Amino acid sequence: MTTTTETYGVDPSPTPLALLLLGREADPASERGVECPGDLPAASDPDLVARARAAKEQLGDRVFILGHHYQRDEVIEFADVTGDSFKLARDAAARPEAEYIVFCGVHFMAESADILTSDAQQVVLPDLAAGCSMADMATAEQVAECWDVLTDAGIADVTVPVSYMNSSADIKAFTGKHGGTICTSSNAKRALEWAFEQGQKVLFLPDQHLGRNTAVLEMGFSLDDCVLYNPHKPNGGLTAEQLRNAKMILWRGHCSVHGRFNLDSVNEVRERIPGVTVLVHPECKHEVVTAADMVGSTEYIIKALDAAEPGSKWAIGTELNLVRRLAKAHPDKEVVFLDRAVCFCSTMNRIDLPHLVWALESLVEGRVPNVITVDPETEKYAKAALDRMLALP
Ligand code: 13P
Numbered sequence: 001m002t003t004t005t006e007t008y009g010v011d012p013s014p015t016p017l018a019l020l021l022l023g024r025e026a027d028p029a030s031e032r033g034v035e036c037p038g039d040l041p042a043a044s045d046p047d048l049v050a051r052a053r054a055a056k057e058q059l060g061d062r063v064f065i066l067g068h069h070y071q072r073d074e075v076i077e078f079a080d081v082t083g084d085s086f087k088l089a090r091d092a093a094a095r096p097e098a099e100y101i102v103f104c105g106v107h108f109m110a111e112s113a114d115i116l117t118s119d120a121q122q123v124v125l126p127d128l129a130a131g132c133s134m135a136d137m138a139t140a141e142q143v144a145e146c147w148d149v150l151t152d153a154g155i156a157d158v159t160v161p162v163s164y165m166n167s168s169a170d171i172k173a174f175t176g177k178h179g180g181t182i183c184t185s186s187n188a189k190r191a192l193e194w195a196f197e198q199g200q201k202v203l204f205l206p207d208q209h210l211g212r213n214t215a216v217l218e219m220g221f222s223l224d225d226c227v228l229y230n231p232h233k234p235n236g237g238l239t240a241e242q243l244r245n246a247k248m249i250l251w252r253g254h255c256s257v258h259g260r261f262n263l264d265s266v267n268e269v270r271e272r273i274p275g276v277t278v279l280v281h282p283e284c285k286h287e288v289v290t291a292a293d294m295v296g297s298t299e300y301i302i303k304a305l306d307a308a309e310p311g312s313k314w315a316i317g318t319e320l321n322l323v324r325r326l327a328k329a330h331p332d333k334e335v336v337f338l339d340r341a342v343c344f345c346s347t348m349n350r351i352d353l354p355h356l357v358w359a360l361e362s363l364v365e366g367r368v369p370n371v372i373t374v375d376p377e378t379e380k381y382a383k384a385a386l387d388r389m390l391a392l393p
């Protein structure tokens, strides 16, 4: 491939964005990498579907393909199982016979799969640039600094960290080391209940919205019981007294897709479609979730649509690939996307058919590309936190 450097004779500065666009090198500011060694098949190759089928057939039981609900249709078609991040973590752990787990999802999910699978299994992420902007909002250094702030305020020993699955392995390891658990959007309430049996306060990372929505709407806490810790401000922008009075210390992170739905989206769709039921993911802002009729994880959303009456009308606030598939799967119901201005999750969408074909054909040729490995020390503590989640009642 001709690089920009060869063409212009200049060395462009490797900003994360440039690296992402080029699909090369590594992004030190992110939990993901961006290198894609080898040549990808062209997206226009008419044989891509046949190539994916042939490679998958050749690999047989040696490969197990997991597909998150937000993946493109062209990728989901080849998934052995689909699910939300909780189900996929379980599915990965339940497949000890597969040599290769090809994870069609994002980096933190592949890390979790590596942690939960045996050392003999290798987890492949077809495009290393498939990261998560929310996971990037909490770095190990920032979280260690936050713990120091809690220690100085005299509350670290009564605080239990609860980290959303959408976090790096480092954050999961921090959580495990400090006696906490991981949660997903399907079990956040149970995880918080467990945490409040262990301590008096929770440090919830990195999605403020899931933390606030679960605490306030499902557990009876008030908005005043929650404080927002901003890692970009000294002491998180909070006084020691504010920290001591809080029950829920929410990290200032959010999903760049779900965070874009707002109250206007809900009001507009109610006006446009009388009788519509608004169903949103708990990563949406508190004002959106309180204005909606129903709230739940991706698995919950899928089940709600399956159980819905023919002729019913639904506006769904979650990732667009999933909403489009739901609309197609339920032609007897009216299923619309909550806000026409919100777009796909760009990093989930990095995994496309060319990357999947490239990964599968590499495996057939005996090369294992884009292996996601978590170092043993991080794995030990991250696994403790993940195991606590898997053991939740
Ligand atoms: P779940 O898969 O837990 O519903 O989370 C949604 C999400 O944003 C995944 O990146």
Ligand code: SF4
Pocket: 070, 106, 131, 132, 133, 134, 135, 166, 255, 256, 257, 258, 319, 345, 346, 347, 348
């Ligand atoms: Fe991250 Fe949001 Fe994309 Fe999920 S949908 S991978 S939380 S940015």
